[in-house]
Amino acid sequence: MEKVIRLRSGRQGKLRPGHPWVYKNQFLKISPTIKPGDLISVQTSNGKFVGRGYYNPRSEISVRLLTFNDEPLDQIFFNNRIKQAFDRRNPLFSVTNAFRAVFSEADGLPGLIIDIYHNTVVFQVLTLGMDRFKNLILKSIENILKPSFVYEKSVSPFRKVEGLKDSAMWWGSSGEPIIEIFEGKAKFFVDIVNGHKTGFxxxxxxxxxxxxxxxxxxxxxxxxxxxxxxxxxxxxxxxxxxxxxxxxxxxxxxxxxxxxxxxxxxxxxxxxxxxxxxxxxxxxxxxxxxxxxxxxxxxxxxxxxxxxxxxxxxxxxxxxxxxxxxxxxxxxxxxxxxxxxxxxxxxxxxxxxxxxxxxxxxxxxxxxxxxxxxxxxxxxxxxxxxxxxxxxxxxxxxxx
Ligand SMILES: C[S@@+](CC[C@H](N)C(=O)[O-])C[C@H]1O[C@@H](n2cnc3c(N)ncnc32)[C@H](O)[C@@H]1O
The missing domain is CATH 3.40.50.150 (Vaccinia Virus protein VP39)
Structure with a gap:
């Protein structure tokens, strides 16, 4: 059975409209069966569905919602979200072959960054809850973005707060650590492994x-x-x-x-x-x-x-x-x-x-x-x- 977190009644339990964050002090008592990183659904104090996301009490923002619809967070969900985000970036292809395909909360996927550098995807998982979805994310990257190479660069001080160790590795065959991209008339070498952020x-x-x-x-x-x-x-x-x-x-x-x-x-x-x-x-x-x-x-x-x-x-x-x-x-x-x-x-x-x-x-x-x-x-x-x-x-x- 799905784990459920109920919000307080009144102003304290009220979420900002369209905002995916739920703070610790907005919850009613949490059941001890709910563990950090668990997938949960959030309900109002009187049991109305609010959204579905993941839980981690190590952060003041203890729940990040991925959806406000009563839908499963499965492979189809991740495929759709990543496809929508990718399609929105389509006009950029005339300007560059390096861009952010998924920008975390802004694309409805809190804690996930996916950047594309020419034929290589570099992704970053920043939260424990999102880390649990890594297999689905990798599959969606393969299904939707179809890169030649996939590099995980989950390296960030945020991960420590979330109780996660950094993780940096190639998934599948290893690509080049330095990739040539273009941006308008300019060309750049991007060091995805040692560079800042995902490289650029x-x-x-x-x-x-x-x-x-x-x-x-x-x-x-x-x-x-x-x-x-x-x-x-x-x-x-x-x-x-x-x-x-x-x-x-x-x-x-x-x-x-x-x-x-x-x-x-x-x-x-x-x-x-x-x-x-x-x-x-x-x-x-x-x-x-x-x-x-x-x-x-x-x-x-x-x-x-x-x-x-x-x-x-x-x-x-x-x-x-x-x-x-x-x-x-x-x-x-x-x-x-x-x-x-x-x-x-x-x-x-x-x-x-x-x-x-x-x-x-x-x-x-x-x-x-x-x-x-x-x-x-x-x-x-x-x-x-x-x-x-x-x-x-x-x-x-x-x-x-
Ligand atoms: C935001 S990035 C600049 C990005 C760059 N304008 C671009 O478009 O790629 C900031 C840079 O500042 C450098 N930096 C940080 N502190 C500095 C300082 N005190 N003096 C000189 N450079 C510094 C870092 O090494 C980093 O490369």
Missing amino acids: YLDQRKSRLALENFSNGKKVLDLFSYTGGFSVHAGLYGAKYVRSVDIKEEWLELGRKNAILNGVSRKIEFVRGDVFRVLKDISDSNEKFDLVIIDPPSFLKKKESLETASKGYKELNYLGMNILNEGGILATFSCSNKMPNEVFSKTVEEAALIAGKKFTILKRCHQAEDHPIVRSIPETEYLKGYFLKVSTVIHNVGQA
Whole structure:
């Protein structure tokens, strides 16, 4: 018989409409037969079906629902969900052969990420409940996505919270750890095994492609460059010089290979360093750029540090604006879902104020379309940014 969790009555037991998370404090008493990772159905206090999902009390979000319909979570369910998500990404094939095919809650599959890199699927399972479905997931990947190779990269601090060990392995025959993909005009080597995330920052695709409108003839500084995503696009779109800065030599090395792959290596200089230090040095030497790109990692892992994180973003944006030529462009991003849009926008405004600059918004940026933002699940929105045209504020001192 199916295991059932009942919600409290009244406001406490009320779920956010269309939201798949149920918090521990929303349950009535849990039967001791329900174990972490179990498949369960959730009912209202008076026994009405709410949804079906999985349970893990190690997380405050103790239930994640996969469906609000009274349907079995079987092979057909997984095939359908993955097919729907994959079909939605169909328009992307004209732009790239690397994209996120399943984005967890945003595609109705909490705790599951599936990325496609050319002929290889890289998937990540982040929760204990989803881990129990691994055989069905693997079968659906085979049935629907039909890749040549499947690599599991279930490596994340979230797994520890869920009581899971990391797991990284090829399922079936081993493919290549470094895969060549294309994104618009650019080609990239992606290291799916050692690289960040599943290998590439797929979520920044739209902003990288937007460089088409901002790069021609420009002197560009690409900060937090990883494997040269923005740098290569800037080079291909006519930048006269690009400096690509990252703290890790391994990413710069792959960046150099990417620059060669695209025939732009003569324009791009790869510099290893801490961006904060590099920016201060550039500022001290009075060197200027036409386009500065700031795409930092999330400074915000916990909510309490919103203030500290804002300080970091403010400093970066202040320094970035200060090394721009008059009328230059700042492309600035935050990838933290804990940093609300308004706070990020205010942080950039404050940085401008301190720097004595004003700006016009040329373009607002969001995560690429293969990372859908579902309005009823605000946590699905995390990446935000702007292309800003920055100029100096001239103070007209009033005459006596
Ligand atoms: C969000 S990723 C950048 C993604 C990149 N823009 C792209 O499109 O592929 C952040 C990068 O910042 C680098 N990083 C982190 N802290 C840094 C620091 N203090 N100075 C320089 N690079 C840093 C990481 O190594 C990582 O490659």
